[in-house]
Amino acid sequence: MTSGAAMLGRARRVASSLRWYVRGVVGEDAYDRYVAHLRATHPDAPIPTEREFWREKYAEQERNPKTRCC
Amino acid sequence: MSVDADAHLIRTDPDRPPVAVEEPRRPSGKAKLVTAVLAAIAALGWAMIAVARGEHISSVWIVLAAVGTYLVAFRLYAKFIERKILRPRDTRATPAEEFDNGKDFMPTDRRVLFGHHFAAISGAGPLVGPVLAAQMGYLPGTLWIIFGVVFAGAVQDYMVLHLSIRRRGRSLAQMARDELGFVGGWAAILGILSIMIILIAVLGVVMIGAMAESPWAVYSIALTVPIALFMGVYLRFLRPGKISEVSIIGVALLLFAIVSGRWVSESDWGAAMFTLDKPTLALWLAAYGFAASVLPVWLLLAPRDYLSTFMKVGTIIVLALGILVVRPELQMPALTQFGRDGTGPAFAGQLFPFLFITIACGAISGFHALISSGTTPKLIEKERQARLIGYGGMLTESFVAIMALVTATIIDQHVYFAMNAPAGVTGGTPASAAQYTNGLGLVGTGGTPLPPVDPSVYSTAAAEVGEKTIISRTGGAPTLAFGMSEVMHRVPLLSILDKAFWYHFAVLFEALFILTTIDAGTRVARFMFSDAIGNIPGLTRFKDPSWRVGAWLCSALVVVGWGSILYMGVTDPLGGINMLFPLFGIANQLLACIALCVVFAVVVKQGLLRWAWIPGVPLVLLLTVTMTASWQKIFSADPKLGYWTLHTKAQEALAAGKTTFSTAKNPAEIEAVIRNTAVQGTLSIVFAALVLLVFLATLAVVVRAIRAGGLPTSEEPDVPSHIFAPAGFVPTPVEKEALVEWRSAGLDPVPAGRTHG
Numbered sequence: 001m002t003s004g005a006a007m008l009g010r011a012r013r014v015a016s017s018l019r020w021y022v023r024g025v026v027g028e029d030a031y032d033r034y035v036a037h038l039r040a041t042h043p044d045a046p047i048p049t050e051r052e053f054w055r056e057k058y059a060e061q062e063r064n065p066k067t068r069c070c
Numbered sequence: 071m072s073v074d075a076d077a078h079l080i081r082t083d084p085d086r087p088p089v090a091v092e093e094p095r096r097p098s099g100k101a102k103l104v105t106a107v108l109a110a111i112a113a114l115g116w117a118m119i120a121v122a123r124g125e126h127i128s129s130v131w132i133v134l135a136a137v138g139t140y141l142v143a144f145r146l147y148a149k150f151i152e153r154k155i156l157r158p159r160d161t162r163a164t165p166a167e168e169f170d171n172g173k174d175f176m177p178t179d180r181r182v183l184f185g186h187h188f189a190a191i192s193g194a195g196p197l198v199g200p201v202l203a204a205q206m207g208y209l210p211g212t213l214w215i216i217f218g219v220v221f222a223g224a225v226q227d228y229m230v231l232h233l234s235i236r237r238r239g240r241s242l243a244q245m246a247r248d249e250l251g252f253v254g255g256w257a258a259i260l261g262i263l264s265i266m267i268i269l270i271a272v273l274g275v276v277m278i279g280a281m282a283e284s285p286w287a288v289y290s291i292a293l294t295v296p297i298a299l300f301m302g303v304y305l306r307f308l309r310p311g312k313i314s315e316v317s318i319i320g321v322a323l324l325l326f327a328i329v330s331g332r333w334v335s336e337s338d339w340g341a342a343m344f345t346l347d348k349p350t351l352a353l354w355l356a357a358y359g360f361a362a363s364v365l366p367v368w369l370l371l372a373p374r375d376y377l378s379t380f381m382k383v384g385t386i387i388v389l390a391l392g393i394l395v396v397r398p399e400l401q402m403p404a405l406t407q408f409g410r411d412g413t414g415p416a417f418a419g420q421l422f423p424f425l426f427i428t429i430a431c432g433a434i435s436g437f438h439a440l441i442s443s444g445t446t447p448k449l450i451e452k453e454r455q456a457r458l459i460g461y462g463g464m465l466t467e468s469f470v471a472i473m474a475l476v477t478a479t480i481i482d483q484h485v486y487f488a489m490n491a492p493a494g495v496t497g498g499t500p501a502s503a504a505q506y507t508n509g510l511g512l513v514g515t516g517g518t519p520l521p522p523v524d525p526s527v528y529s530t531a532a533a534e535v536g537e538k539t540i541i542s543r544t545g546g547a548p549t550l551a552f553g554m555s556e557v558m559h560r561v562p563l564l565s566i567l568d569k570a571f572w573y574h575f576a577v578l579f580e581a582l583f584i585l586t587t588i589d590a591g592t593r594v595a596r597f598m599f600s601d602a603i604g605n606i607p608g609l610t611r612f613k614d615p616s617w618r619v620g621a622w623l624c625s626a627l628v629v630v631g632w633g634s635i636l637y638m639g640v641t642d643p644l645g646g647i648n649m650l651f652p653l654f655g656i657a658n659q660l661l662a663c664i665a666l667c668v669v670f671a672v673v674v675k676q677g678l679l680r681w682a683w684i685p686g687v688p689l690v691l692l693l694t695v696t697m698t699a700s701w702q703k704i705f706s707a708d709p710k711l712g713y714w715t716l717h718t719k720a721q722e723a724l725a726a727g728k729t730t731f732s733t734a735k736n737p738a739e740i741e742a743v744i745r746n747t748a749v750q751g752t753l754s755i756v757f758a759a760l761v762l763l764v765f766l767a768t769l770a771v772v773v774r775a776i777r778a779g780g781l782p783t784s785e786e787p788d789v790p791s792h793i794f795a796p797a798g799f800v801p802t803p804v805e806k807e808a809l810v811e812w813r814s815a816g817l818d819p820v821p822a823g824r825t826h827g
Contacts, residue, residue, distance in 0.1 A: 019314075021181065021182060021185070022314055023313075023314060024178070024179060024181075024182030024185070024186070025182055025185035025186050025189065025379070025383075026313050026314060026317065026376055026379055026380075027186075027313065028311065028312070028313040028314055030173075030311075031311050033172060033176065034172040034173060036172075036821070037170065037171070037172025037176070037821065038172060040821055041170075041172075050310050050311050051310045053310075053311075054305070054306075054310040054311050054368075055306075055310075055368075057173070058366070058367045058368035058372060060173070060174070061367045061371075061372065062366065062367045062615075063615050063616075064174075065367075065590065065593040065594050065596075065597055066190075066444075066445055066590065066594070067266075067437075067440050067441065067590050067591060067594040068190060068193060068375070068586050068587050068590040068591070
């Protein structure tokens with residue numbers, strides 16, 4: 001492997017780590033994680049579409065508001 | 071693998087890889103060396119702060135002292151608390167693992183959770199308090215922020231988090247009811263509710279201080295509402311779940327809002343449309359708060375939250391780098407005359423107790439106990455991670471406060487005092503403000519008197535940041551924005567944008583925080599309120615959250631609650647911030663007292679009397695501070711301090727037929743003073759009484775526990791854990807060993823889809 005390709009590989013890994021981190025902190029990975037959870041623990045349960053999942057998630061926030069600090 | 075090493079790996083199932091590790095009792099040579107280097111950095115910072123009294127003092131020393139002290143405390147004191155009191159066991163499943171539902175309960179990577187927790191605890195509080203406290207000089211604030219967080223704030227966050235992990239993620243209010251009994255529990259709930267109302271109101275006053283008479287700020291902040299609505303619709307109908315994507319679009323639109331604000335404010339129609347006075351803004355803010363709390367979450371609250379998270383984390387990182395690159399010199403002396411005699415214009419009162427009240431968030435914030443309980447415990451993978459998330463997260467928040475302090479103390483002192491003194495004393499014009507600040511007898515960091523300034527200094531400074539005036543822009547937010555613009559426009563690359571851009575960028579960034587707190591706080595307070603009155607026979611229907619009429623009614627009541635205090639604050643003839651900010655600080659610190667009471671009671675119940683001083687010291691300190699401050703606010707004969715003395719004096723003045731009183735200029739304003747002081751005085755009494763009630767309930771529990779030689783707590787029984795994750799950011803050698811075992815068994819240490827790197 002040339003050093004240029006190695007650099008590119010490293011840059012890609014850094015970018016993918018950054019993307020993983022940002023998605024995690026803002027909660028963007030919620031759907032992927034929920035699907036993984038369903039597949040692992042309830043393989044027979046129907047999997048909601050991403051649209052349904054987010055609707056339900058915001059409905060849940062409506063019922064249980066979370067505070068933000070000052 | 072040797073038998074010896076294997077003894078450090080603990081299993082709950084003999085056929086599966088380890089779920090916990092036992093670290094060696096003695097730290098390795100390398101760990102000791104790292105601690106020693108960090109201690110040396112802290113010592114260098116402190117030594118420079120202690121000896122440097124010349125005319126040129128770099129702000130870098132404060133940053134070094136802070137970061138060095140934080141890291142040493144994290145490695146030593148937090149570890150000590152872990153060993154002696156909390157004794158976390160990773161063999162025990164956390165609520166996240168036990169009740170994993172893939173949604174609100176879900177083991178989450180510790181590094182992600184750290185960011186998540188920090189985003190939830192940080193807000194406008196740590197940015198505002200240190201700015202106001204800067205009137206006493208840089209030293210008192212620096213000492214309290216750094217040592218306060220190490221021995222009080224981070225201890226509270228860490229211990230509350232641990233307690234909630236052991237109690238299925240229950241909230242602070244529930245834990246107070248479980249541990250302190252009926253009276254203590256109810257006093258805590260009422261305390262939390264009333265404290266939230268005052269917090270929202272005071273944050274509103276802070277925000278309006280930056281928006282009043284500033285068409286640029288009003289325009290750009292108003293634009294955040296349609297931007298958030300657009301983001302909400304985008305996420306709902308166009309691309310569900312694409313949060314980063316829509317947030318980047320949102321931030322770009324925000325930057326456009328700031329840039330276009332200049333054109334709008336310079337145009338005749340823009341200036342006419344967006345120049346609003348404080349009372350009008352207060353009404354708009356209350357109307358906004360009501361709308362935000364009854365509109366669907368997806369439409370306004372959730373997208374605004376994404377926007378504010380991005381702005382928050384981004385700006386804090388940029389500001390930290392900016393301070394390190396620019397290394398600005400301090401302008402404020404270590405201790406000003408106001409630090410000695412307590413006559414400062416930003417807030418009244420002696421260093422003790424009012425410094426400890428003014429800087430609440432950043433040193434210790436009771437509000438964090440609401441986040442540390444309830445949300446984070448449902449996401450944490452392992453008990454031992456609580457030190458990183460709870461203690462470490464709060465250290466990061468404290469660092470934000472240190473940056474705010476640096477930002478305020480690098481501003482020219484004349485400008486600082488002209489901005490932070492109420493209009494009643496500065497007179498509001500450059501000439502009168504120059505007369506005021508020239509008469510203060512300001513001295514530089516080395517003790518030499520500062521030369522008097524020409525009034526043009528203030529008009530030039532205002533023009534540079536694109537404002538009509540910078541005089542009496544109280545509340546802390548404009549000062550912080552001014553300081554940030556000083557730093558940012560000197561950073562290479564960022565300097566292509568001028569001071570006016572950075573000033574309005576900072577104002578918008580603070581406003582976003584505050585609006586998010588107002589949205590979420592109103593909603594939470596509404597739920598607490600409807601839940602509380604739902605207990606009254608005949609009103610049980612209020613407990614049903616889907617009953618729209620009840621929701622609207624309770625929202626309206628909550629908004630009227632904080633809205634009226636907000637209106638009172640912005641129309642206060644004596645200056646809303648210096649009258650109300652002490653109440654905000656007292657309220658937040660009293661919430662911390664409630665949290666520490668719960669922690670203290672649990673520690674004594676567990677029979678750990680010997681280590682009860684760990685939560686006991688901050689509890690006693692805060693009780694002393696808040697009770698002294700409340701006492702002075704209620705009983706002091708000095709009208710600058712005591713609400714009721716001021717109340718009586720104003721009544722006498724009115725009865726004697728006087729038309730002016732202090733800075734009140736007509737009989738109507740004197741009546742406002744009488745009304746406002748009555749409200750402020752009553753609130754002081756209510757807060758102090760509720761917390762004393764909680765404290766007495768705690769003492770009763772503690773006495774019973776000591777007599778009985780310990781009492782059961784509401785801790786839930788152990789459930790064995792089946793997952794594994796390291797405790798800190800970087801796995802230790804023993805943890806790496808455990809991870810290798812998981813990998814060679816072909817298993818994921820945490821459930822699938824959650825690992826990375």
